[in-house]
Ligand SMILES: CC(=O)[C@@H](O)[C@H](O)COP(=O)(O)O
């Protein structure tokens with residue numbers, strides 16, 4: 001079964017546009033879980049452009065499914081995650097000035113760094129996932145670093161899905177096979193949508209979790225949040 005973790009960054013983007021509490025990030029998390037969401041993902045960035053430090057702490061007691069915190073492991077991020085103790089942390093090597101996440105880790109180059117940081121999270125009982133481009137040769141080093149899972153960075157798949165989906169998914173399939181070989185769990189995310197999710201989930205073996213935010217919140221403008229979450233769950237259902 002592939003779990004749906006809903007990324008609520010964009011709810012915070014909308015809230016921050018007016019500086020108040022509407023829409024409420026915590027209420028959205030509670031509702032999403034009532035509607036069937038199996039996890040809540042957030043990506044607190046250093047500039048707090050959407051999710052703030054306060055949101056992270058406010059959300060912790062309200063996330064009764066799986067709490068997944070993504071981010072670049074700066075010391076302040078590491079300290080916060082160790083304090084909050086979510087079920088999962090996803091390490092993402094994003095530049096501060098990037099508009100969104102735009103690359104996975106070079107796990108070979110950053111092996112020592114990742115090994116040290118992953119050990120800290122694992123000692124605290126936090127499952128650790130490493131954001132990865134679909135490059136099978138990097139999987140071995142994610143495993144060497146001690147990661148529990150990889151998160152496949154699906155932007156390229158999403159971009160090419162409409163024109164040549166078989167070609168677009170091939171490197172993801174190959175990377176997933178390699179991850180299974182090394183005993184790593186597989187997550188995926190970035191630009192997954194109602195349109196492109198089913199083919200991805202049906203094709204990638206052992207896909208444990210997808211985290212989806214931008215498209216889901218955009219689709220919810222027309223369909224409503226409950227219908228949208230339900231529609232995603234249907235795309236992930238195997239029957
Ligand atoms: C890690 C990742 O893939 C991202 O999709 C991220 O969580 C989205 O971040 P923004 O909402 O800041 O674009």
Ligand SMILES: NCC(=O)COP(=O)(O)O
Nearest residue numbers: 007189190191211213214
């Ligand atoms: N890890 C990916 C994620 O949380 C959501 O990415 P997106 O759907 O907002 O592109």
